[in-house]
Amino acid sequence: xxxxxxxxxxxxxxxxxxxxxxxxxxxxxxxxxxxxxxxxxxxxxxxxxxxxxxxxxxxxxxxxxxxxxxxxxxxxxxxxxxxxxxxxxxxxxxxxxxxxxxxxxxxxxxxxxxxxxxxxxxxxxxxxxxxxxxxxxxxxxxxxxxxxxxxxxxxxxxxxxxxxxx
Numbered sequence: 001x002x003x004x005x006x007x008x009x010x011x012x013x014x015x016x017x018x019x020x021x022x023x024x025x026x027x028x029x030x031x032x033x034x035x036x037x038x039x040x041x042x043x044x045x046x047x048x049x050x051x052x053x054x055x056x057x058x059x060x061x062x063x064x065x066x067x068x069x070x071x072x073x074x075x076x077x078x079x080x081x082x083x084x085x086x087x088x089x090x091x092x093x094x095x096x097x098x099x100x101x102x103x104x105x106x107x108x109x110x111x112x113x114x115x116x117x118x119x120x121x122x123x124x125x126x127x128x129x130x131x132x133x134x135x136x137x138x139x140x141x142x143x144x145x146x147x148x149x150x151x152x153x154x155x156x157x158x159x160x161x162x163x164x165x166x
Contacts, residue, residue: 057112
């Protein structure tokens, strides 16, 4: 159900929805009671991000170590791709839906499964218009689908690329 009596919305400022009404939580004295508010929706999104970061994925681990801001964008992408569409939200928030941990986890697993581990990645002849990228992948992989982007833009995919790529 679409309820926004107390929450922000807008396709530029809000990416996803999360449950924030009648959320059961602990209270003083060790009891439980339902509470409502955006402050109860935010931890659900943060918890989903933590769950996704705990996924066993060598590619994600390398990205976290070498390009943490790019890893954060991957997390955002899989969360947005995994939402449950909610009627009435399609034009009100960026994703048009509510977070779904299982769907987002499956999105990340698919990304990790399709991503062979490259080593000895090098970039040379870097200038404003050209970069040569070379890499080595163990196993029978001869070509890869290369994805790249400038921060803040959409991913560009090049299919069946062989190293070195110019």
